[in-house]
Structures are given as C-alpha cells and as structure tokens.
Amino acid sequence: MALSVSEPSSGRSSQGRAGARSASLNGWLFTAPALALIGIFLVYPILRSLVLSFYAGKGMMLKPAGFSNIVRLWNDPIFLKALVNTTTFFVVQVPIMIVLALLLAGMLNSDRLRFAGFFRTAIFLPCVASLVAYSVLFKGMFAVDGVVNSTLMAIGLVDQPIGWLTDPFWAKVLVILAITWRWTGYNMIFYLAALQNIDKSIYEAARIDGVPAWARFLHLTVPMLKPVILFTTIISTIGTIQLFDEVYNLTEGRGGPADSTITLSLYIYNLTFRYMPSFGYAATVSYVIVVMVAVLSFLQFYAARDKA
Amino acid sequence: MADVRLQAVRKTFGVLDVIKGVDLDIRAGEFVVFVGPSGCGKSTLLRMIAGLEDISEGTLTIGGQTMNDVDPSQRGIAMVFQSYALYPHMTVRENMGFALRFAGMDKQEIARRVQSAARILELEPLLERKPKALSGGQRQRVAIGRAIVRNPKVFLFDEPLSNLDAELRVHMRVEIARLHKELKTTVIYVTHDQVEAMTLADKIVVLRAGQVEQVGAPLDLYDDPANLFVAGFIGAPRINVFTGQVTARLPGAAEVRLDGFAERRLVIPLTGEAPAEGTEIRLGIRPEHLTEGGAESLPIEIDMFEHLGGETFAYGRSRSGETIIVSTRNGRHLKAGQVLAAGFDASKALLFDAAGLRIR
Numbered sequence: 001m002a003l004s005v006s007e008p009s010s011g012r013s014s015q016g017r018a019g020a021r022s023a024s025l026n027g028w029l030f031t032a033p034a035l036a037l038i039g040i041f042l043v044y045p046i047l048r049s050l051v052l053s054f055y056a057g058k059g060m061m062l063k064p065a066g067f068s069n070i071v072r073l074w075n076d077p078i079f080l081k082a083l084v085n086t087t088t089f090f091v092v093q094v095p096i097m098i099v100l101a102l103l104l105a106g107m108l109n110s111d112r113l114r115f116a117g118f119f120r121t122a123i124f125l126p127c128v129a130s131l132v133a134y135s136v137l138f139k140g141m142f143a144v145d146g147v148v149n150s151t152l153m154a155i156g157l158v159d160q161p162i163g164w165l166t167d168p169f170w171a172k173v174l175v176i177l178a179i180t181w182r183w184t185g186y187n188m189i190f191y192l193a194a195l196q197n198i199d200k201s202i203y204e205a206a207r208i209d210g211v212p213a214w215a216r217f218l219h220l221t222v223p224m225l226k227p228v229i230l231f232t233t234i235i236s237t238i239g240t241i242q243l244f245d246e247v248y249n250l251t252e253g254r255g256g257p258a259d260s261t262i263t264l265s266l267y268i269y270n271l272t273f274r275y276m277p278s279f280g281y282a283a284t285v286s287y288v289i290v291v292m293v294a295v296l297s298f299l300q301f302y303a304a305r306d307k308a
Numbered sequence: 309m310a311d312v313r314l315q316a317v318r319k320t321f322g323v324l325d326v327i328k329g330v331d332l333d334i335r336a337g338e339f340v341v342f343v344g345p346s347g348c349g350k351s352t353l354l355r356m357i358a359g360l361e362d363i364s365e366g367t368l369t370i371g372g373q374t375m376n377d378v379d380p381s382q383r384g385i386a387m388v389f390q391s392y393a394l395y396p397h398m399t400v401r402e403n404m405g406f407a408l409r410f411a412g413m414d415k416q417e418i419a420r421r422v423q424s425a426a427r428i429l430e431l432e433p434l435l436e437r438k439p440k441a442l443s444g445g446q447r448q449r450v451a452i453g454r455a456i457v458r459n460p461k462v463f464l465f466d467e468p469l470s471n472l473d474a475e476l477r478v479h480m481r482v483e484i485a486r487l488h489k490e491l492k493t494t495v496i497y498v499t500h501d502q503v504e505a506m507t508l509a510d511k512i513v514v515l516r517a518g519q520v521e522q523v524g525a526p527l528d529l530y531d532d533p534a535n536l537f538v539a540g541f542i543g544a545p546r547i548n549v550f551t552g553q554v555t556a557r558l559p560g561a562a563e564v565r566l567d568g569f570a571e572r573r574l575v576i577p578l579t580g581e582a583p584a585e586g587t588e589i590r591l592g593i594r595p596e597h598l599t600e601g602g603a604e605s606l607p608i609e610i611d612m613f614e615h616l617g618g619e620t621f622a623y624g625r626s627r628s629g630e631t632i633i634v635s636t637r638n639g640r641h642l643k644a645g646q647v648l649a650a651g652f653d654a655s656k657a658l659l660f661d662a663a664g665l666r667i668r
Contacts, residue, residue, distance in 0.1 A: 201389040201390075201393040204387075204393065205387065205389060205393040207360070208358055208360070208381060208386065209381065209386070209406075209458060211407050220395060226397070
C-alpha cells in the first residue's frame with residue numbers, strides 16, 4: 001500500500017491549496033463567535049468612545065467639537081482634583097502595599113512560623129470579601145463614634161475623635177487603608193508562590209557565608225522576585241488608577257468631603273450618570289486613564305529591565 | 309585547616325532518630341567522605357556540622373572549639389550544595405564576592421580574593437556572566453569558588469557532582485582532588501556514589517540508618533570490611549554472597565560447604581578462631597576475584613554478559629539461586645548457557661556470620 005505523502009504533482013498541490021483554504025475557513029468559523037463578541041463588546045466601545053471624546057454637548061445633543069474637551073480638562077477644577085487624588089492614592093498606596101505584601105510573604109514563608117496556613121488565609125481573605133459588606137463595615141468602624149476612634153482614644157493616641165469621613169485628609173487616609181487592607185493579601189499570594197519556588201539552599205548558602213537576614217531579604221529575595229514584583233506593581237497601579245468601588249461605597253458616590261476623595265473613575269461615572277450626562281467629555285477623561293496606565297506601565301517595565 | 313570531632317552526636321525529629329550517636333575524628337587537612345544509601349543520614353550529619361540543623365545531643369568541635377550553638381557563619385566552614393545554590397541575578401564575580409561584603413572586608417581585598425579563586429578554578433573568562441549562561445560544571449566551579457574566597461577551615465560538600473553528567477563528573481572529581489591537594493583544607497564530602505568515595509577520600513565513613521558502620525581508608529574498607537553491608541556497598545560490581553555452613557574447624561581456617569554445592573568443601577583461612585561446626589555463614593567473593601579455573605572453583609551457569617571492551621561482566625546464578633557476577637579481562641569467548649568453572653583464591657574470600665558480621 002502506498003503511503004499518502006504529498007508529491008509535487010500539480011493535481012495534488014491544487015487539492016492541497018483547496019484543503020488549506022477550507023481548513024483556514026474552518027478556523028475562522030470556530031473563532032468567529034468569540035471574535036464577534038470581542039468586537040461588539042470591546043473593540044467597538046473602545047473606538048466609539050474615542051470618537052465620542054471629540055464630541056461635546058449634554059445628553060444626546062452631541063456635536064463634533066474637535067479638541068475642545070481636551071482644552072476643557074485643563075480648566076476643570078474637579079477633573080484636576082480627581083487627577084491629583086488618583087495620583088496621590090497611586091503614589092502613596094501602591095508602594096506601601098507592595099512592601100507590606102513582600103514582608104508578609106517573607107514572614108509566612110519562614111519555616112519557624114507556626115499556623116502559617118491560618119495567617120495566609122486570614123491575610124488573603126479580604127480580597128474575596130464582598131465589597132459592599134466591607135464598605136459598610138469600614139464606615140461603621142471609622143464613624144466618629146466608631147470602634148477605631150474609641151480605641152485610639154482609649155489608648156490615648158488622640159484626644160478627640162478623628163473625622164475619618166468628614167476631614168479631607170483623613171478621608172484620603174481611610175480610602176488608602178481600605179484598599180491596602182483589601183488588596184495586600186492578594187499581592188502577597190503572588191510573592192508567596194514565587195518564594196516557594198526559590199531553592200532553599202540559596203538562603204542556606206547565604207546564611208553559612210554570613211549574610212545577615214536583612215541583606216538576604218534585600219539582596220536575594222527582592223531581586224529574585226523582581227518579575228513578580230513588576231507584575232504586581234503594574235496590576236496594582238492599574239487598579240489604583242481605576243479606583244472606583246471603595247470610594248463610591250465609602251462616600252455614597254460623592255467622593256467627599258469636598259471632592260477630597262474623588263477619583264478619575266468616580267468622576268467619569270458622575271459625568272455620565274449623576275450630573276447632566278456629558279458623554280463626550282466623560283470619554284475624554286476615560287482616555288486620560290488609558291494614557292496614564294500606558295505611560296506608567298511603560299515606565300515600570302523600563303525601570304525593571306534587565307540591565308545585563 | 310582545622311580538625312573536626314563529633315562525640316556521641318544525635319539528631320532526633322520528634323520521635324524519629326535520624327542520627328543515632330556518631331563518634332568521629334577528622335584530622336586537619338583530611339579528605340573525609342560520608343557515604344551510604346539514601347536516607348542513611350549522611351546529608352543530615354553534614355548539615356549538623358554546618359549548623360543548618362540543630363544537634364539534639366552530643367558535642368561537635370571544630371579546631372578544638374565547641375560549635376553546637378555557634379552560628380553557621382562563625383564556624384569557619386564553607387559549603388557547596390548539590391543544587392549549586394548560586395544567586396541567579398548576580399554575575400559570577402558578584403556571586404563569589406557577595407558574602408565578603410558583610411564580613412567588613414574592603415573592596416580591594418574582595419576583588420583580590422575573587423580574582424585568585426577565579427584563577428585557581430579557571431573561571432576568569434566567565435566572571436561577568438550570570439549563572440544561567442553557564443554549564444553545569446562551570447556553575448559547580450563557581451559554587452566552589454564562592455566557598456574558597458571565604459578561606460574556610462573546613463569545606464563541606466553535599467553531593468556536589470550528582471547533577472552533572474557522567475563525563476563531567478569524572479572531570480570535576482579530578483578537579484576537586486587537585487584542589488584539595490593545593491589548598492590542603494579539611495574536606496567533608498557527602499556522596500552516595502562509592503566510586504567518588506573510593507577515588508577522593510583519605511578516609512571513608514560508611515553510614516547506614518544513622519549509624520557509622522565502618523571508618524577507614526578506601527582500600528582498607530575494600531579489603532577488610534567489618535560487615536556484609538560495607539562489603540556490599542564498597543566495590544563495583546557488588547560483592548557476590550553465597551550462603552552456607554561451617555562443616556569443620558581446622559587450625560587457622562574453617563571448612564565450609566556452600567548451599568547448592570554440597571559436594572564441595574572450601575577451606576577459608578582465618579586469623580582468629582573458626583566458628584563451631586554447623587554455624588550458618590555467608591561467604592563474600594568479589595567479582596574480580598572469580599576467575600576461570602583456579603585453586604577452588606564453583607560451577608556457575610552464565611545467562612547474560614556485559615562486555616565493556618577491556619572487561620566483561622558475566623551474570624549467572626549459583627545453584628542455590630543467588631545472582632553471581634564474574635568480572636574477567638578475557639571473557640569475550642563466553643556464551644550464554646555455558647557453565648563457567650569460577651575459581652577463586654580462598655585467602656581473598658570474606659567470611660561473615662548469619663547476621664552479616666565479619667569472621668576474620
């Protein structure tokens with residue numbers, strides 16, 4: 001029996017071409033539903049919002065307006081406030097959370113720690129907790145007469161209750177506390193997974209060679225976790241720049257007091273659904289987030305590139 | 309260079325005894341190899357000397373100083389790991405010099421030491437590379453270099469060649485032997501490979517189940533093993549073991565009969581007293597001591613061969629069913645199914661009692 005190996009005869013090769021064409025058609029047919037969904041719900045809105053960002057007007061009364069939305073950004077105090085707030089949250093919160101997550105992962109990875117499983121679960125749990133439930137809880141705990149204030153006063157750290165939800169500075173602190181509480185465990189799990197892949201004898205060798213514990217952490221653990229740190233930093237940066245849920249829930253969607261916690265995402269939401277809708281301008285603000293995420297991610301990749 | 313002494317050293321994990329009382333004297337400058345099957349506690353013992361595992365009982369002294377509770381970095385030791393344990397993000401130069409920074413050494417001295425270690429290990433062209441750009445053998449040399457720069461009194465090696473291929477292993481074995489000659493430092497080396505043990509050691513420590521079975525020079529262990537375990541572990545291919553009984557006590561010898569060869573009586577010379585008549589014995593004969601023909605001979609039916617070129621290993625069975633290996637230099641003519649009259653020199657046969665202890 002002859003083996004069906006393709007021969008360079010013209011008949012067979014034209015058959016082969018037809019076969020390839022039908023295979024390729026089959027391929028497209030298989031991917032078509034997914035492509036259609038991605039096209040309708042992802043690509044189209046992205047392009048539509050880009051077009052929309054060049055329109056101005058209230059509600060459905062939209063008119064092409066060129067770059068006027070971009071000009072408006074510069075003269076919009078609420079936008080500038082939201083931009084400053086978002087940047088503040090990102091600059092302050094992400095480093096705190098990353099360092100905290102690293103330290104916690106380092107501690108949880110220690111052989112000498114007992115009940116590691118319990119601590120791991122406890123620290124990870126907040127990120128799977130219901131957002132609304134934890135916001136309500138936080139509002140209760142941080143109320144003027146809440147448990148946090150009464151504890152702080154009981155141990156004599158403060159003389160009078162802190163206005164966590166009424167003072168512009170402390171409101172920002174509360175938002176940072178809330179997102180740190182919620183997302184530290186999530187980042188820590190990545191570090192823990194990476195740490196458990198590091199050969200233990202590397203640390204043993206360093207110990208025998210007299211490298212102190214802090215240097216083992218700083219000069220061995222941190223560099224070996226660099227790819228994971230980069231990943232979590234970018235994910236956290238994107239998350240913080242898009243920050244919406246916590247602020248919305250803690251401040252009843254106002255970003256108060258006095259816009260002191262309003263973020264870009266919350267402002268977009270308000271521009272679209274809370275104030276008189278101005279879809280075009282909201283789309284422009286959305287693209288500010290896109291640009292910020294792109295630039296910051298690029299900078300982080302650039303800073304973490306392998307110099308060797 | 310320092311001596312290492314272990315006195316009644318024990319290690320327990322909960323109720324599990326891992327090291328069951330080890331006494332050992334290692335002289336300064338000596339190359340000592342811990343050898344034994346996996347799980348015998350050889351690596352644990354090494355890690356106890358290094359300070360990576362606590363000593364449950366007993367005393368460890370290095371250079372006359374008790375080290376039981378001394379931090380690993382203060383023991384004057386350096387260790388080379390099976391996995392190399394190199395810092396993946398550092399170059400070869402940084403790998404070797406990293407720890408010295410924390411010993412308060414100035415930069416010039418670090419550079420000088422790294423350079424000198426790199427010269428000894430022929431690592432100079434690789435100093436700016438990272439571990440991932442090195443071969444297994446090169447990585448192992450960097451790991452050794454990292455140990456050398458610390459100028460330790462004792463080198464500890466934990467199965468350093470296990471991850472290398474056969475050819476490289478032979479090469480690195482020679483390198484390590486050369487290094488020891490050059491540095492004259494005390495070396496404690498753990499391996500499960502008896503060839504490494506035989507070729508490298510001044511002194512071999514054979515371990516089994518957390519206990520020292522025998523300590524001695526390689527050839528002493530080979531010629532004069534204390535028990536059947538050591539006889540079986542040292543020497544490749546493995547020693548042949550026949551079962552049998554003592555049939556008569558002779559002056560300076562024992563007459564024995566082997567199971568399956570009832571018609572033959574073998575006279576095994578002994579220096580001590582022979583066991584009583586009827587005592588169950590084991591007779592160990594090394595494959596290279598079995599030849600075609602000879603003073604005493606046993607008929608062995610051969611069923612398989614391994615021709616290595618210079619040497620042939622013939623595998624057969626004794627009449628009582630034990631696998632017998634004959635190692636011969638002129639065995640190319642042998643055929644499967646053939647019965648070989650395997651002769652041996654009775655003075656080289658080793659006699660053991662039923663429990664495996666040597667009868668000398």
